[in-house]
Amino acid sequence: MSRRGWVLFALMSVLWGVPYLMIKVAVEGVSVPMVVFARTALGAAVLLPLAIRAGRLDVVRRHWRPLLAFTAVEILGPWALLSDAENRLTSSMTGLLIAAVPIIAVVVARLTGDAERLGALRWAGLLIGLVGVGVLAGPHLGGGSAWAIGEVMLVAVGYAIAPVITTRRLRDLPSLQLAAFALAIAAVVYAGPAAATWPDEMPSGRVLAALVGLGLICTALAFIVFFELIREVGTSRGMVFTYVNPAVAVVAGVVFLSEPLTGTILASFALILGGSVLATARRSPASGSASGSEPSSASGSASGVGAAARQQPGPHPEEAPTA
Secondary structure: OOHHHHHHHHHHHHHOOOHHHHHHHHOOOOOHHHHHHHHHHHHHHHHHHHHHHHOOHHHHHHOHHHHHHHHHHHHHHHHHHHHHHOOOOOHHHHHHHHOOHHHHHHHHHHHOOOOOOOOHHHHHHHHHHHHHHHHHHHHHOOOOOHHHHHHHHHHHHHHHHHHHHHHHHOOOOOHHHHHHHHHHHHHHHHHHHHHHOOOOOOOOHHHHHHHHHHHHHHHHHHHHHHHHHHHHHOHHHHHHHHHOHHHHHHHHHHHHHOOOOOHHHHHHHHHHHHHHHHHOOOEOOOOOOEOOOOOOOOOOOOOOOOOOOOOOOOOOOOOOOOO
């Protein structure tokens, strides 16, 4: 991989690894609808003019129904659920739970007609990953965090369903237009709830910085960098950063918010990420053996539209992370 490719890879690992930290800070001072609106509105303000300039608006009009469905399961529900969950969960725990998205995506693909056979290695990956989720979530299910854990797992299901919509119904829609218009739709939907829950006084500088960071850095800039990364190194190598995002989320929570780093977190991290790698391993057409750890779905993160986002011209990534 070129030096430019490594730089883009490192940027993506951070840009879609730190949103959990910023969400945790933002919900300290503003409502959940305000967090989602600020993020989507700022992201759309940057990406929508670029998408309009690029053209292909006829494709957007032809695909407005699946675009709405994608927006619902990728942004409208997940970003609100994540923000609400982080009122009770640490950012690092949230990031690790979302790392189970590739595992859930394998199950969703099977339930929706994917004919690819799951071998012993992939079944083992599913079981290992689910054990990791249990190790992480189990100690919290008896208390007030159970509801929040359920919210995060619903987010993971949404992030796993989004690639099905994009690969089956939105293959003709370029990734820039997909991201820009999905964000714009979400911003319009959340404008009313955000206005109704507008804070009585100006939030702190820390909260405002988190909102701006979510919208401009973790959403708008992240998508621009993502498109460039896929152009530079291709899909399979570029998507490996989805396995780095959870580690970034944990480190950010520990360093900046003094969140605990326990043996349980480390064990669950190893199990979830190891399970994801095994569960999404591809079978080589030539040899019929598993051939690596190319992600089969968004290793979701709180910041991104994206599963199966495509950029034209250039390589067409089958799945892009939601980070």
